[in-house]
Amino acid sequence: MDLKCRIGVPHNGCKPPIVHRDVKATNILLAENFQAKLADFGLSRIFPTDGGTHMSTAVAGTPGYLDPEYTPTGWLNEKSDVYSFGVVLLEIITSRHAISRTQEKVHVSQWVSSMLAKGDIKTIVDPRLRGDYEINSAWKAVELAMECVSETSTRRPNMSAVVTGLKECLAAELARINVSRVTESTDSVVYSMNVTTELSPLAR
Helix, strand or coil, X not given: CEHHHHXXXXXXXXXXXEECCCCCHHHEEECCCCCEEECCCCCCEECCCCCXXXXXXXXXXXXXXXXXXXXXXXXXXXXXXXXXXHHHHHHHHHCCCCECCCCCCCEHHHHHHHHHCCCCHHHHCCHHHCCCCCHHHHXXXXXXXXXXXXCXXXXXXXXXXXXXHHHHXXXXXXXXXXXXXXXXXXXXXXXXXXXXXXXXXXXX
């Protein structure tokens, strides 16, 4: 099943509706065309279709990805997977682990929050990109991920809104790349023309 169907869209994406309960980076696989697929449905639960917004289950999942509302109560809701997916987004954006492997054990969302307080997007985004990205798109992606990991589920977007937001980020980045290619192509043509002019023999 595709990612949107299985994550956080139990009421309008799948029949019967399912909550995965263990969304994490290692459970997201890529097909040949880079389409994301969720794996390992051992902890998944069928969500009630009687109009309820929560269901009670024994707490299960992976530390660092667990919905903070679900952990102390055992009450699972349709946005519990959205929280987990938000953590995955932050891992992708920052290239950091969900929980740091240092002695302090800092959660990636806490680290990002501290960087956002400084307005420091360049430190947040994976340094291996070396600033080669659309800055507004990066801001939007980080803000969207942070909305997903809100402590309160009512403040989290549904998965459909997350998908829409990510598509907007992708569109902005692709537009930047296309403009860059056009500029490089134009510069190359101008350079070639200049070189040709300089090397051509002068008319007598």
